[in-house]
Each structure stands twice: as structure tokens, then as C-alpha cells.
């Protein structure tokens with residue numbers, strides 16, 4: 061057995077392992093249990109330990125099918141693992157949500173550590189797995205699909221894996237496709253998803269009917285925050301019906317807007333791909349008289365791609381994200397800054413996340429809100445709008461001609477295949493996912509938390525979105541690198557808040573001075589970063 065690898069400190073035994081003694085095995089994977097226990101919505105499985113330790117556990121099939129039989133994990137006879145010591149995860153291993161702790165602070169929330177268990181709740185021949193991809197594209201989707209298929213086959217001898225085509229609606233509107241190690245062999249080299257994807261169409265009853273009718277007993281659902289909400293409702297219905305079926309979420313989003321997890325797959329690839337657009341904008345801007353390059357990047361509600369692409373590039377003069385409001389006109393406004401930067405440097409690059417400035421555009425253009433099939437607000441084109449506003453501003457200054465180039469690579473950065481590091485990440489995610497399902501865990505999203513893969517209950521993933529915290533040091537680093545104004549009022553800063561559970565300790569002198577020091581306010585009461 062592997063020794064406990066708890067990130068903060070060894071955890072006490074808090075939750076009984078699933079019962080090892082079983083009276084009888086359910087014959088069919090989809091035969092309902094005689095009387096499944098009723099499952100409440102978002103029922104939390106919490107357990108406490110010493111020092112303020114809390115385990116936020118994930119459901120197990122035996123929670124509502126207590127008589128399920130378990131088997132020795134076939135991995136123990138796998139030649140590839142014969143030399144691996146401590147291959148199985150200790151049942152008490154947990155991963156701390158919070159890694160930075162203080163002498164007196166409570167140990168806080170922990171999640172069950174991902175990985176193979178000594179006992180599994182499926183025999184190889186019994187598994188019928190299904191994989192579905194939902195929401196927008198993201199580099200790495202095909203790698204996750206490939207590694208689920210190959211991992212189930214190679215590690216657990218599972219031969220029955222099906223793809224659901226076209227997102228959630230494919231469960232009830234399309235035939236399944238058989239996925240074999242041979243058929244998925246090369247797919248990780250391609251962008252997109254070989255299964256297709258869609259928005260909308262999440263009709264829980266019809267999806268669970270299809271799962272039941274097809275005898276599917278492991279569902280791997282790859283998608284973003286919306287998809288994980290859908291997965292949670294599917295899991296509730298499966299438990300309500302008492303079906304032996306593990307529901308596993310694999311978090312996918314180019315926006316990196318999924319809470320709790322370290323980072324979503326494909327994000328690194330997207331940031332890397334964005335460099336090409338920023339470089340092009342820089343080359344164009346540098347080569348023209350008062351050249352301005354505007355690059356729009358994805359990021360509906362969260363500006364992570366824009367923030368990291370800006371930091372990586374060092375060619376960016378201004379980064380605009382949804383979390384940080386800005387204004388155009390007047391002292392301390394964006395147009396004044398553009399003018400100043402052009403006078404100083406002769407060129408500039410602006411990176412804008414697609415969700416930035418939406419309220420400003422709506423105000424100036426009077427558009428009614430529209431939504432996509434999943435209910436997401438359709439965004440107005442901030443890149444086009446901003447370019448227009450900058451052009452109009454300089455048209456009023458005949459002695460200040462500018463050349464502006466607008467580059468919109470949004471779909472290009474998410475349609476590429478994943479890079480090497482995302483490929484490795486996707487492989488580990490897929491393996492963690494299938495080990496959890498084989499061990500009988502269900503109703504969880506798998507992802508790294510502080511560098512360790514963990515099984516996280518759906519409600520934790522879906523209760524809020526991950527956003528750039530503009531009062532954190534990372535955003536300050538961006539402002540330092542671009543030397544742009546931060547455009548914020550004191551009210552904006554107060555409203556921005558802090559990460560939950562962060563202790564509000566007295567500030568070290570000089571720390572976060574960017575948003576606290578009154579000497580950095582301009583005449584309008586706006587805070588500025590000391591841009592030239």
C-alpha cells in the first residue's frame with residue numbers, strides 16, 4: 061500500500077471505506093436495486109478530523125447499492141506495474157484545498173485523493189463505458205478521449221467503450237460509436253473532438269433513459285462548468301433510479317473558469333497559441349506610424365487567457381479583462397493612456413478578453429441581451445468596438461494619425477491540438493477518472509488541487525466560477541509588466557473581495573501597495589499604477 065500523501069499533514073481516518081464484505085453481486089449493471097435510498101440534491105458527504113480537518117467526500121456506488129460486490133484490482137497483475145511500489149492509493153489519502161497555512165489556522169477542506177484502489181467494483185467484462193464531450197472546443201479533448209479508451213482497455217481489460225456524438229443531446233438523438241484503442245490511436249494529434257460537441261439539449265430524463273437502455277455503467281462527461289452542472293443532475297437521477305452507473309466529470313474549459321482546480325487542460329496550449337497573435341500585432345504595430353495592435357482573446361467571464369498571454373509575451377501595453385472594469389474617456393481613461401503610450405513609444409499592443417467592457421458596449425450601442433442554447437450570454441465584439449472607439453478618438457486629432465490593426469484569433473487558439481504538457485496532463489486526468497470509476501466512486505469531477513489529483517464533489521465545482529482576483533498579486537504583476545493604469549475606483553477594489561477562506565491578516569508594509577496607497581490615486585480618485 062502507498063503511504064499517505066496528504067499535502068498538508070497526515071489525515072485522520074474520517075470515512076469508512078466502502079464495505080468489503082458483500083452478500084451478493086447485482087446481476088446486471090442497470091438492474092435497479094430493490095429499494096434505492098433516496099438521494100437529496102447536493103447532499104454533502106462531510107467528515108471531520110482533528111485540527112479543523114474536513115473531508116468533502118464524493119459519493120460511492122455502495123452508498124445507495126450497499127450490496128455491491130468488490131474484486132481485487134486487476135492492475136496488481138499488470139506487468140507494467142509489477143515493479144511499482146505502493147501503486148495503490150491509501151484509502152485515507154486526501155488532498156488539502158488550501159496549501160498555504162499558518163501556525164494556528166484550521167486544516168480546512170480536503171478532497172479524496174485520486175488514483176487506483178486495491179478493490180474495484182466492476183469486473184472487466186461487466187463494464188460498458190460511454191464518453192461525451194460538451195460545450196466549446198478546447199485543446200486536449202481528443203487526448204482525454206484516447207486515454208480513457210486506452211486506459212480502460214490496457215489497465216482494466218475493458219473492451220466495451222462507446223462515444224456519444226454531439227454532446228448531451230447525442231445520448232437520445234444519435235447512435236453511439238464504438239471506441240477501440242485502434243480507432244482512437246492517432247486522435248490526440250488533432251484539434252477539436254472526434255465525438256463532436258454542442259450546447260443545450262441537456263434533458264436529464266432522456267439522457268438517463270438512454271444510459272439505462274444501453275446498459276452503460278460508467279459515464280465520462282468532459283466539459284466546462286455548464287457540463288458539470290448537467291453531470292450533477294444526471295448523477296442525481298441515476299442514484300434516484302438506483303442504477304449501478306458511475307458518473308465522472310472531466311473538467312474542460314479554455315477559459316480556466318472552473319473553481320477549486322489548479323488549471324484546466326488546454327489552457328497552456330491556448331496561452332501558447334495566443335502568443336502568435338500577440339507577436340503579429342506587435343510586429344504590425346512596430347512597423348507603422350503610431351501603430352496600435354488590438355488582439356481579442358477568449359474569456360467569457362474570466363480573463364485568465366488574456367492575463368497569462370500578456371505576462372508571457374511582455375510585448376503587451378494594456379490588458380483588459382472582464383474582472384477589472386475600465387473606462388474610455390477623461391483623465392485616467394483608456395484613450396488618454398493610448399495617446400500617452402503612443403507619444404512615448406510610437407506603438408502599442410492591447411490584449412482584450414472577449415468578456416471585458418461588455419457593460420460599456422451595451423450602454424453605447426443599446427443591444428438587447430441574447431443567449432446561446434446553453435443559456436450563456438452572447439457577447440458583443442469588444443475588440444471591434446474598442447478598435448472603432450480608438451480610431452474615432454484619433455480622427456478628432458488630425459495631427460496624430462494612427463494605424464490600427466485588429467486581430468481576432470479567438471477560435472484559432474482553441475481549435476489547435478494540445479501541446480506536450482497538456483497531453484501529459486490529459487493522460488493523467490483520464491487515468492485518475494477511470495481509476496475512480498472502477499473503484500466505485502461516482503458524482504465527482506477529477507482534477508489536480510495543489511498539484512495532486514483529487515475527486516471533487518460536483519457541487520464544489522459548480523457553485524461558483526473561477527475568476528481573476530484583481531486584488532491578488534498576479535494581477536498586480538500584469539499591471540507592473542504593462543505599466544498600464546488599473547482604471548479602478550476605491551469602490552471597485554473594495555467590491556473585488558478576496559478568495560474565500562483567506563485569512564484577513566494585517567498587511568505587511570508595502571504589500572499590495574498598488575491598490576492601497578492613496579498617493580497612487582489620480583485626480584479623479586482613480587488608482588493608477590504609475591504609468592509613464
Ligand SMILES: Nc1ncnc2c1ncn2[C@@H]1O[C@H](COP(=O)(O)OP(=O)(O)OP(=O)(O)O)[C@@H](O)[C@H]1O
Nearest residue numbers: 195196259260262283284285286287289290313434
Ligand atoms: N445549469 C445547468 N444544468 C444542467 N445542464 C446544463 C446547465 N448549464 C449548461 N448545461 C448543459 O451543459 C452543456 C454545456 O454547457 P455550456 O454550453 O455552458 O458549456 P460548458 O460546459 O460550460 O463549457 P464552456 O463554457 O467551456 O464552453 C450543454 O449541453 C448545456 O445544456
Ligand SMILES: O=P(O)(O)OC[C@H]1O[C@](O)(CO)[C@@H](O)[C@@H]1O
Nearest residue numbers: 196314315358359360414432474
Ligand atoms: O462560439 P461558441 O462555440 O459558443 O464559444 C464561445 C465561448 O466558448 C468559450 O471558448 C468557452 O466557454 C468562451 O471563451 C467563448 O465565449
Ligand SMILES: [Mg+2]
Nearest residue numbers: 195284285286
Ligand atoms: Mg462554461
